[in-house]
Amino acid sequence: MCAAGRRWGRRQRALLWAVLLAAWEAAWGQLRYSVPEEMPKGSFVGDVAKDLGLQLPEIRDRGVHILDKGRTQYFALHVKTGHLVTAERIDREQLCENVQQCVLRCELIVEGQMQVYGVEVEITDINDNAPSFREAETELKMIETTALESHFPLPDAHDLDSGRNSLQSYELSGDEHFSLAVQAGPGGDQRPELVLAKALDREEAAFHELVLRAMDGGDPARTGTARIRVTVLDANDNAPVFSQAEYTVRVPEDVPVGSVLVTVTATDADDGSNGHVKYLFKKITEKASQIFQLDTDKGTITLLRGLDFEEGNSYKLEVQAHDDWGFFDSTNVVITVTDVNDNGPILTVSSRLNEISEDASPGTVVALIHVQDRDSGANGEVRCSLDKNIPFRLEKSYQDYYRVVTARELDREQVSEYNVTVRAADGGSPPLQSSAVLALRVLDVNDNAPVFAEERYSARLAENNAAGALVLTVRATDADWGQNARVRYRLAEGRVRGAPLSSYVSVQAETGALYALRSFDYEQLRELQLWVRAEDGGAPALSSNVSVRLLIVDENDNAPQVLYPPAVAAAAAAGSGAAWSGVELAPRWAEAGALVAKVVAVDADAGQNAWLSYELAKATEPGLFRVGLHSGEVRTARSPLARDAARQSLVVLVKDHGRPALSATATLSVVLAESVAELLAELGSAADGAAAPGEPAASLTRWLVLAVAAVSCLFVAFLLLLLALRLRRWRRQQLLPADSGALRGVPVSHFVGIDGVRAFLQSYSHEVSLTADSRKSQLRFSGGSCCDTLPARPPPDEPAPLLGDEDLASALPADPALPSVSFSVQVFSATLSPDAPLPFPRRVLYLA
Numbered sequence: 001m002c003a004a005g006r007r008w009g010r011r012q013r014a015l016l017w018a019v020l021l022a023a024w025e026a027a028w029g030q031l032r033y034s035v036p037e038e039m040p041k042g043s044f045v046g047d048v049a050k051d052l053g054l055q056l057p058e059i060r061d062r063g064v065h066i067l068d069k070g071r072t073q074y075f076a077l078h079v080k081t082g083h084l085v086t087a088e089r090i091d092r093e094q095l096c097e098n099v100q101q102c103v104l105r106c107e108l109i110v111e112g113q114m115q116v117y118g119v120e121v122e123i124t125d126i127n128d129n130a131p132s133f134r135e136a137e138t139e140l141k142m143i144e145t146t147a148l149e150s151h152f153p154l155p156d157a158h159d160l161d162s163g164r165n166s167l168q169s170y171e172l173s174g175d176e177h178f179s180l181a182v183q184a185g186p187g188g189d190q191r192p193e194l195v196l197a198k199a200l201d202r203e204e205a206a207f208h209e210l211v212l213r214a215m216d217g218g219d220p221a222r223t224g225t226a227r228i229r230v231t232v233l234d235a236n237d238n239a240p241v242f243s244q245a246e247y248t249v250r251v252p253e254d255v256p257v258g259s260v261l262v263t264v265t266a267t268d269a270d271d272g273s274n275g276h277v278k279y280l281f282k283k284i285t286e287k288a289s290q291i292f293q294l295d296t297d298k299g300t301i302t303l304l305r306g307l308d309f310e311e312g313n314s315y316k317l318e319v320q321a322h323d324d325w326g327f328f329d330s331t332n333v334v335i336t337v338t339d340v341n342d343n344g345p346i347l348t349v350s351s352r353l354n355e356i357s358e359d360a361s362p363g364t365v366v367a368l369i370h371v372q373d374r375d376s377g378a379n380g381e382v383r384c385s386l387d388k389n390i391p392f393r394l395e396k397s398y399q400d401y402y403r404v405v406t407a408r409e410l411d412r413e414q415v416s417e418y419n420v421t422v423r424a425a426d427g428g429s430p431p432l433q434s435s436a437v438l439a440l441r442v443l444d445v446n447d448n449a450p451v452f453a454e455e456r457y458s459a460r461l462a463e464n465n466a467a468g469a470l471v472l473t474v475r476a477t478d479a480d481w482g483q484n485a486r487v488r489y490r491l492a493e494g495r496v497r498g499a500p501l502s503s504y505v506s507v508q509a510e511t512g513a514l515y516a517l518r519s520f521d522y523e524q525l526r527e528l529q530l531w532v533r534a535e536d537g538g539a540p541a542l543s544s545n546v547s548v549r550l551l552i553v554d555e556n557d558n559a560p561q562v563l564y565p566p567a568v569a570a571a572a573a574a575g576s577g578a579a580w581s582g583v584e585l586a587p588r589w590a591e592a593g594a595l596v597a598k599v600v601a602v603d604a605d606a607g608q609n610a611w612l613s614y615e616l617a618k619a620t621e622p623g624l625f626r627v628g629l630h631s632g633e634v635r636t637a638r639s640p641l642a643r644d645a646a647r648q649s650l651v652v653l654v655k656d657h658g659r660p661a662l663s664a665t666a667t668l669s670v671v672l673a674e675s676v677a678e679l680l681a682e683l684g685s686a687a688d689g690a691a692a693p694g695e696p697a698a699s700l701t702r703w704l705v706l707a708v709a710a711v712s713c714l715f716v717a718f719l720l721l722l723l724a725l726r727l728r729r730w731r732r733q734q735l736l737p738a739d740s741g742a743l744r745g746v747p748v749s750h751f752v753g754i755d756g757v758r759a760f761l762q763s764y765s766h767e768v769s770l771t772a773d774s775r776k777s778q779l780r781f782s783g784g785s786c787c788d789t790l791p792a793r794p795p796p797d798e799p800a801p802l803l804g805d806e807d808l809a810s811a812l813p814a815d816p817a818l819p820s821v822s823f824s825v826q827v828f829s830a831t832l833s834p835d836a837p838l839p840f841p842r843r844v845l846y847l848a
Contacts, residue, residue, distance in 0.1 A: 031108070033084065034122040037092035042085050045075060045121055048108060049082025052117065056082055062112030067350050067370070075106050075121065084119065092123045093160035097287070100162055107370070107401075111351045114365030116401050127165035127218025131157040133226035134283075141326025143233045144200045151181060153330060154192040156283060157214030157224050164217035174210040178230070194228065202232040231326065238269040239327030240277045242319075246332040253309040254340045261292070264299040266321030266329055276323060282330055283318035292335070294319065301333065309339040310374040341379040341428025346372050347436040350401070358412040359445045366392065367404040367438050371424050378427035385423050392420055404438065412442040413479040444481035446538025452476045457532075458549040459514075463522040464557060471505065471550060474512040476534035484538040487512075492531035492545060505550070507532055514548065522554040523604050556658020558604040560612055562666045565599070583669045588640045596625065599632040599666045601654040609658040617665060618651035625670070627652055634668060646672050 033046035049059055058064075059082055066077055076087040096102030102123040107116050138155050159167040170192045172180035177198040183191045192212060210228035215221050242264060249262040268275040279299045281289070292315070293302050299321070315335045322328035352367040373380040384394055384402055393407040404420060420438040425431045452474060459472040478485040489512045494501035505528070507514050514532070528550040535543040584597040603610040614632040619625055621644055626637040634650065648670040655663040 031117055031119045032122075033119070034124055035086065035090075036124045036126050037090050037102075038126060038128060039086055039090065041088060045084040045086060046119075047082060048077060048084045048119075052108075052110075054082065054110075056080070058112075062110050063351075064108065064110050064112075067107040067109050067116070073106075074104055075119070077108070084121075090123055092125050092162075093129060096123065097160070098285075102162075107350070107398075109351050109368065114351060114368050114403060116350065116368055116370075116398050118398055125162045125165050127161055127216060127220075127222060129160040129165075130222035131159040131167045131214035131216055131224035133157050133212075133214070133224060135226065137227040137229065139229045139231060139326070140194065141231045141233055142196070142200060144202045146196055146200060148196055148199060150196045152194040152196075153282075154180075154194050154212055154228065155226055156189070156191060157212075157226070159214070159216050159222075159224075161216060161218070166216055167214055168217040168221075169215050171213040171215065172210060172228075173213070174228075175208045175230075177205075177208055178210060180212075194230075200232045206232050208232070233325060238275075238323075240266040240268040240321040240323055240329045242266045242321060242329050242331040244331060246334065248334045248336070250336045250338055251307065252338050252340050253307040254342055255303060255307060257303050257306055259303050260300050261303060261335060262301050262333060264301070264319050264321070264331060264333060266299070266331075268323045268327075270323065270325075277321045278323075279319055279321050281317060282320035285315075287312065288315045288317060291315070292317065301335075307337050309337050309376065310343070313337045313339070313376075339376045339379055341375055341426065341430075341432060343374040343379075344432035345382045345424035345426050345434045346374075347422060347424050347434050348372075349436055349438065352438060353440065355441045355443050356406070356410065357443045357445060358410045359447070360406055360410060362406050362408050364406045365403050366406065366420070366440060367422075368397065369402045369404065369422055369436065371400050371402060373426050375426065375428065381427040382424050383427070385425075387421055390418065390420060392418075394422070410442050412444050412481065413448060415442065416481070417441050444484050446480055446484040446536060446540075446542060448479040448484075448536075449542035449544045450476035450478045450487045450534035450536055451544065452534065452546040454546070456547045456549070458551065460551045460553050461516060461520060462553045463520050463555050465516055465519055467516065467518055469516045471514040471516055472548070474507070474514065474532050474534075474546060474548065476512070476544065476546075478536045480536065480538065484536055486537035487534050488537070490533050490535070492533055494530060496528060497525065501530055504528065505530065520552045522552045522606065523558070526552050526606075528552070554606045554609055556605055556609040556656060556660070556662055558609075559662035560601045560603045560654040560656055560664045562654060562664055563600040563602060565597075565666055565668060583671065584634075585671050585673065586636070586640070588642075588644075588672050588674050590636050590640060592636055592638050594636045595633060596636060596670055597634040597668055599627070599634065599652045599654065599668070601632065601664065601666070603656050605656065605658065609656055611657040613655050613657070615653050615655070616650060617653040618649075620645055620648045620650075624648065625650055634670075640672050644672060648672065 031046065031048065031051055035043065035045050048054075048064075049056060054062070054064065059077070060079055064077060066073060066075060073087050074090055075084055077083075078085050090104075092102045095104070102125075104121045104123060106119045106121070108119055109116055133155050135155060140152055142150075142152070157167055157170070159165070167190065170180060170182055170190065172178065172192075172194070177196065177200060179195045179197045181193045181195045183193055185191050194210075208230040210230065212226045212228055213223055214225070215223045243266070244264075247262050247264055251259075251261055255261070264279060266277050266279070268277050278296050279294055280296060281294055284292070291304055291307070293304050294300070295302070299319070301317070301319075314337065317333040317335070318330055319333055320328050320330045348370040350368045350370050353365075356364065356366060369384070371382050371384055373382050382400075386392055386394055386404070391406055391408045391410055392404055395403045395405055397403045402422075404422065418438075418440045420440060421435055422438065423433060423435045425433045453476070457472060457474055461469070461471055474489065476487050476489070478487055488509045489507045490509060491501060491505070491507050496504055502517075504517055505514055506517055512532070512534070520528075530548050530550070531545050532548055533543050533545050535541050586594070586596050590596075599614055601612055601614075603612055612632075613629050614627045615629070616622075616625065616627045623637055624640065624644060625634055625648070627634055632652070632654070634652070650668040650670060652666045652668065653663055654666065655661050
């Protein structure tokens with residue numbers, strides 16, 4: 001029981017070691033099989049799929065196949081079964097002549113893994129060849145006085161089989177005078193010899209017929225025979241003798257054809273024709289007989305065709321010299337062929353990739369290359385290399401196989417194609433080289449986002465543009481290739497003044513052209529800020545954004561709008577909107593340059609289109625008034641004359657600087673008067689003139705009553721003002737010293753008040769004292785009572801006094817009870833607002 005268990009354990013361990021050995025060999029890329037020779041085509045050799053651990057679908061998908069080296073393929077891979085089978089009938093004796101162990105090698109390539117496996121198949125011998133002799137009949141000559149036990153070499157038999165199927169023994173039959181002796185040669189071969197066992201007698205028998213039989217060890221055994229004819233001579237003779245028992249010569253494989261390699265020499269002590277020696281090959285292989293030639297008379301061995309160290313590096317020949325009597329001698333000739341570096345390395349691309357992704361990890365196998373050199377020694381040692389500065393390197397794979405692998409990450413945007421040159425050089429002197437070029441295209445990966453040509457875009461678009469007008473074109477490029485480089489554009493989400501951005505502009509997805517979807521108005525929208533996104537066609541897609549600034553350029557599409565004087569009611573009712581009018585007052589004693597009125601206008605445009613200029617287009621008296629070009633102030637060009645009409649009509653043209661320029665007009669009515677009564681009369685006449693011709697008389701009466709009431713009110717107001725001034729003067733005299741200074745006056749244009757409209761630059765407060773003699777009156781201008789309401793202008797210089805201090809003292813009457821008149825005109829101003837209604841000028845005139 002215990003013995004059986006031990007035997008079972010030993011069998012298990014043996015099986016385990018066999019499995020481990022097979023796994024180790026497969027891991028190191030080596031598969032070993034054996035098959036007898038002469039098997040029919042398609043015979044099973046080994047289960048490759050099982051030994052490599054491959055499933056049957058993987059054999060097809062991964063491109064598993066036997067590497068073709070340009071020679072006869074003796075094996076093939078059956079794709080459906082995964083079996084290694086014979087592709088041709090294999091003759092061991094033809095493939096492995098004079099080789100004890102015949103091994104055929106092939107390589108199995110797994111292209112999906114870029115892996116190579118070596119396959120060794122031992123071809124086992126079968127007894128398919130019988131021993132054979134080179135010559136079917138051989139003649140020997142012996143003199144009858146030959147000593148007993150003399151040995152004579154017999155021809156050797158050859159058997160192409162090996163092992164037990166090769167030549168095993170010889171047999172001799174036919175005559176009792178001879179026996180057979182078999183000697184062992186230097187290489188272990190058997191050499192038959194004929195031994196003289198009984199004395200010869202020519203008179204008894206002149207010829208002896210023998211049969212030499214050679215037998216192998218096969219089952220059944222095969223035999224071959226040769227007939228031996230012995231001729232008995234009665235003359236005494238000497239046998240030829242070689243000068244050397246063995247001739248050895250070394251020749252390079254590139255020795256020229258026809259060269260004499262060696263000369264063998266044998267001598268015969270006989271004289272005359274008995275001493276003439278002839279040479280022949282006693283033992284030579286079929287292959288050697290096609291390479292070497294022996295001169296039968298001279299004994300020279302010459303070269304019939306070129307030597308090749310890789311086909312045979314040593315040849316052993318047996319040369320025999322014999323005379324005319326049949327006596328002979330034998331010698332061996334050993335010709336050793338030395339290697340010459342006559343074969344360059346051979347590079348074979350066993351498997352390769354034509355394309356590789358740029359995101360392939362370092363170490364990815366690109367190609368599998370086989371290198372071989374038929375030379376030997378240093379001449380057959382091959383070194384492989386790649387060009388420098390490329391992202392690839394060589395790795396040793398299996399025996400003479402190398403793998404080309406990536407050394408670092410690839411970038412298609414820098415280099416899209418590689419021509420990898422693999423160079424091989426042997427160790428000869430000089431070395432021979434060869435090369436192979438691998439064309440490799442790098443496949444794109446979407447690793448680059450679109451990049452706009454500019455960091456930011458800006459464009460100017462004139463207002464009042466047509467809907468659908470091209471604004472600008474954004475352009476982005478993608479360094480990737482193909483679909484990954486296809487760029488499409490779209491607007492980023494956004495809102496403008498409560499409306500979606502997409503209702504203002506749109507972008508063409510393919511070209512990046514930006515179009516305006518509506519007509520823009522500079523006065524409503526002056527700038528549009530948006531983002532455009534460029535997105536490629538990769539998966540996942542990459543994108544980038546760019547800022548686009550759209551500036552609306554103003555056009556002169558708004559005419560000036562006159563704020564003062566106010567619009568004429570009739571013109572406004574008619575809808576013209578381009579004419580304004582007002583009534584202004586001016587004293588007849590006004591000096592040149594006196595301010596009469598100010599035309600105030602604004603323009604909704606911007607820039608040059610909003611720069612306004614004023615000019616006097618029409619006037620009753622052309623030379624009486626002038627208008628400030630940029631201020632719009634209407635001033636007297638000269639002092640009014642008595643002949644000048646009391647009512648002056650001025651038409652002021654307000655014009656911007658656009659192209660073409662737009663304009664508006666303002667009509668001013670200026671009343672020239674010497675006194676209040678004249679002023680009222682002119683106002684009344686103006687009212688009469690303004691009335692319609694068919695208006696009833698009651699209307700005129702109504703206006704006269706209103707005028708009288710107004711004059712009465714003014715008179716009462718002047719009385720109250722006089723009283724207030726008296727009280728104020730009395731209070732001031734109580735507070736101020738007597739020499740505090742006299743009042744100073746201002747030009748007449750400052751107190752003949754025309755104000756009440758918020759369009760004036762300043763507001764003024766004036767105090768005026770009038771005596772019975774108006775030539776000795778004074779006017780005081782209070783600088784602190786003026787305030788800026790529009791852009792600042794410097795306060796007016798303090799005007800020169802109408803009367804000096806000393807003139808004042810002398811001009812004042814001695815009687816303080818002399819009558820005097822004082823009045824105050826106050827001008828109120830406010831800041832202009834385009835939206836606020838324009839009030840009618842308010843004037844208050846106080847008389848005392």
